[in-house]
Amino acid sequence: MRIIAVVIRILRQFISDKRTMALMIVAPIIILTMLSLVFNGEDLELKLGVRNAPESIVEQMEKHANVKPIASDEPIESTLKNDYDAVIDFGNGAKKLYLEGSDPSINRAVINMVQSSSMGKNQEVDLEVSYLFGSNDMSSFDHFGPVLVGFFIFFFVFLIAGVSFLRERTQGTLERVLATPIKRWELVTGYVIGFGLFTMLQSAIIALYSIYVIDLMMEGAFLYVLLITLMLALSALTLGTLLSSFAKNELQMIQFIPLVVVPQIFFSGLFNLDTISNYLSWIGPLTPLYYGADALRSVMIKGQGLTDIWIDLLVLLGFSIVFMILNIYALKKHRRI
Amino acid sequence: MPKGAIEANVTKNYGKTTILDHVNLSLKRGEIFGLLGPSGSGKTTLVKLLCGIEEASEGEVKVLDTKMPNLSMMKKVGYMAQADALYGELTAYENLKFFATLSGVHRRDQKERIIEVMQLVNLENELQKNVEDFSGGMKRRLSLAIALLHNPDILLLDEPTVGIDPSLRQKIWWTFEKLRSNGVLILVTTHVMDEAERCSRLGMIQNGQLIAVGTPEELKKQTDSVTIEEAFLSFGGGGE
Incomplete structure (x- = not known):
């Protein structure tokens, strides 16, 4: 009865x-829309210079890039400075690739392209690229979209729940x-039920919008996405209310964001987890977003189901329960019984 | 002497500062006990100790023979804090409904009780108004109404009439006297001397020490004073 009140x-x-x-x-929807527009812009067109190249290879490469033959006496350095992404020299039988090198994503794209076009160099094999996950029209936003959906739900629930529990005190x-x-x-x-009900609505709207309006890649079942975002939101809600015990005012609550919320992005898979320094990599498994993002990617990109995400869901639930118990304990400060 | 409704013998320290120093108090049902003292003297802390939100560093508080804090005793206590603890974005009615359920007022009695207490504080026409649009005095009255909701045996009111105009204050005190005659114990903290005159007994508190306890008449007689204010000063209580 009192809970219901x-x-x-x-x-x-x-x-x-x-x-x-x-x-x-609305705020998460606006941010996600903006990000989708930022990252789904026009395709990157590579500008390549080739020297001493056989006609067949140039033809092959022209399918993927803007290829220009360069006179063999022209210095490579000045060509690269002249807005070329890379120069490939086929002279003397050995292939040499000169990269402009300032943008790693372009470097990767060039190397990929050269490798794939040289595969068919001597044999007239059609290049057929197949993808395990995603497809050739998968944009980078499809790749990190699921993480961002999870992050923004986490962020806003954390903030609002934390501040409103804090206000209760002030x-x-x-x-x-x-x-x-x-x-x-x-x-x-x-608190958990009241915010949980509202959060369900919020998660549903954000997930629906991301998938059907922004057209984020969605291979799995929508129901699982809802389940994951709800679990993630619960952990944000319980963490927010718990941490609000340690803040004296709203400003201090906001100071928790760069400390507690933002670092979770680093371990959410937005950046390659394998390259994280060993000094830090242990933090990842301690953050809720790590599991939420993993589960969202499993469902949205890989189209997996409950068998692949139940551990993530269980861990998120575990986080929420632990945070709740700690919060009940933290309230002892205000009344012992 | 029969055991009082509230028996307290408490010392309260915050760190090294002593807020209440061996305050010994015995309050009976059917009396209005006025707690008098300058701000910072420990009145609010004492009220919080009595209703079980704070706990004594030494000693204990017993309400109806039960050591506080105790949840079933909290049901019998109506508490009004010095700050208006209200949800501004909700209407008066929604605030009352929330606290009614929390204090254990039965669902089917809630509406009736809400209207009753709001009539007492002259706010019965403001039920559907958002509390953030209330004036300071109206908020004070709503807080008082909330404390009365569950017909508590003991009322602990921290400055209940601050910011309330004189005619309404008369009405509220008349309500207090009616409740008192029904056997309710009321403890009020106050700065207002004419309110002090209306209390059954007074406790004067200064720097965390209870310097005098007695009926207004006794206190004046002991010090040969004409007013409570004079009596308070001659007991060694200084204003700010």
Whole structure:
């Protein structure tokens, strides 16, 4: 009964606080839309110079890039400075690749292209590129989109839940509530359910928007995406309310973001996890986003189902339960029983 | 002497500062006990100790013979904090409903109780208004209404009439007296001397020490004073 009272009160607060409600739903949508436009822009067109190249190879490469033959006496250095991404020298039988080198993603693209076009050099084999995951029209946004969907849900739920639990303390209502016979676990549970209900709505809208409007790659079942985002949001909500015990005001709550929320991106798979220094790599498995992002990628990119994500879901649930228990314990500061 | 509704013998320290120094208090049902003292003297801390939000560093508080904090005793206590602890984005009615459920008012009695307490504080027409649009005095009155919601046996009110105009204050004190005659124990902290005159007994507190306890008449007699204010000063209580 008391739990329900807390739940109803939180939902009523949401309904009368339209701006916060809008922030939690509209802000992630705007950011995701902007990112999709930033990363889904026009295809990269490579500009290559070739020297002493056989006609067949040039033809082959022209399918993928803007290829220009270069006179063999022209210095390579000046050509590269002249806005070429790379120069390939086929002289003397050996292939030599000179890269402009300032943009690693272009470097990779050039190397890939050269390798794939030289495969068919002597045999007239059609180049057929096949992908294990994704396809040749998969944009980079498809690749990290799932991580960002998870991140923004985590970020906004963390912030709003943390601040509203903190406000409960600064405006004195926490003390007033604790002067009633409510139990500490009832209060925390009420918070989780109240915010959880709203978060479900928020996650559903953001996920629907990302998949059907932004057209993020979606191979798996939508239901799983909902389940993952809900679990992720729960961990954000419980972590936010827990950390709010250690903040004196809203500003201090916001100071937790660069410390607690942003570093989670580093371990979410947005950057290659294998290259993280060993001094840091142990942090990843301690962050909720690590599991949420993994599960979202499994479903959205690889089209996997429950058998592949249940561990992630379970770990996220575990995080939430631990944070809840810690929060119930932290409330002891305000009333022992 | 029969055991009081509240028996307290407490010392409270925050770090090395002593807020309350061996305060010994016994309060009976059916009395209005006024706690008098300058701000910073420890009044609020004492009220919080009595209602179980704070705990004593030494000694203990017993409410109806039960050591605090105790959840079932909290049901019998109505507490009004010095700061208005209200949810501004909700209406008065939604605030009352929330606290009614928390304090254990039965669902089917809630509506009736809400209207009753709001009539007491003259806010019955403001039920659907958002609390953030309330004036300071209205918020104070709503806080008082919330403390009365569950018909508590013990009312602990921290400056209940600050910012409330004189005619309404009269009405509220009349309510206090009615509750008192029904056997409710009311403890109020106050700065207002004419309110102090209306209390059954007064406790004067200064620098965390209870310097005098007695009926207003007794206190004035002991010090040969005409007013409570004079009595307070001659007990060694200094204003700010």
